Amino acid sequence: MTGMAxxxxxxxxxxxxxxxxxxxVYTYYDAIYRLALSILADADEAEDAAQETFIAADRALAxxxxxxxxxxxLFAIAINQCRHMLxxxxxxxxxxxxxxxxxxxxxxxxxxxxxxxxxxxxxLLRQAVAELKEKHRLPIILRYAHDLTAPEIAxxxxxxxxxxxxxxxxxxxxxKQKLETGS
Numbered sequence: 744m745t746g747m748a749x750x751x752x753x754x755x756x757x758x759x760x761x762x763x764x765x766x767x768v769y770t771y772y773d774a775i776y777r778l779a780l781s782i783l784a785d786a787d788e789a790e791d792a793a794q795e796t797f798i799a800a801d802r803a804l805a806x807x808x809x810x811x812x813x814x815x816x817l818f819a820i821a822i823n824q825c826r827h828m829l830x831x832x833x834x835x836x837x838x839x840x841x842x843x844x845x846x847x848x849x850x851x852x853x854x855x856x857x858x859x860x861x862x863x864x865x866x867l868l869r870q871a872v873a874e875l876k877e878k879h880r881l882p883i884i885l886r887y888a889h890d891l892t893a894p895e896i897a898x899x900x901x902x903x904x905x906x907x908x909x910x911x912x913x914x915x916x917x918x919k920q921k922l923e924t925g926s
Contacts, residue, residue: 764801771814772797774889775821781888782825782881784873792828796821811898818891819899822881871921879914882907 772793779792799820807816872880881900885891893911897904 763804764797767800767813767817768797771817774814775817778818778821778885778889779825781884782822783828788828788832792821792824795824799824812895815895815898818885818889818895819901822899826877867922867925868918871918874921875914875917879910879917882910883914883918886911 775796776789776793779796780786780789783789783792796817800817803820807813811819872883875883882896885896885899886893891899893904893907896907900907902910
């Protein structure tokens with residue numbers, strides 16, 4: 744096999760850890776950081792979560808079997824890391840409205856007069872998303888903030904694709920109701 748280019752799963756299976764983990768960090772760090780930021784809503788915690796994700800990935804590299812894409816594998820690790828950090832945060836304090844997702848969830852309007860309306864809408868949307876139960880909030884964030892497909896979300900959250908569709912449906916319905924009533 745010398746001289747032939749190896750695909751990512753094969754390189755990972757060969758445990759070229761030094762080179763491969765660096766390549767993974769180089770390729771996926773920004774996406775993992777944005778995911779962590781969208782879940783944790785804190786830049787410092789997102790940075791920590793992204794770093795911990797790659798440390799955990801480095802440790803688990805030998806067990807990676809290539810059954811999912813490298814991106815979904817890393818997203819699953821990152822979500823587990825974020826869940827752990829949220830549990831730690833909840834032990835220290837009650838989670839407050841810390842969602843700062845306007846730039847991720849909604850595009851920026853071009854005209855200044857649209858900015859105020861857009862900001863108000865973004866604030867309402869972030870608040871409504873933050874109030875969703877985790878089982879509905881995570882699929883919404885993964886689908887709309889990170890543009891993942893239902894099969895990718897299913898792999899990351901380790902649930903069936905049908906469950907993803909169901910949770911997205913109920914989350915959208917709940918968001919619509921919250922935004923219409925303002926509660």
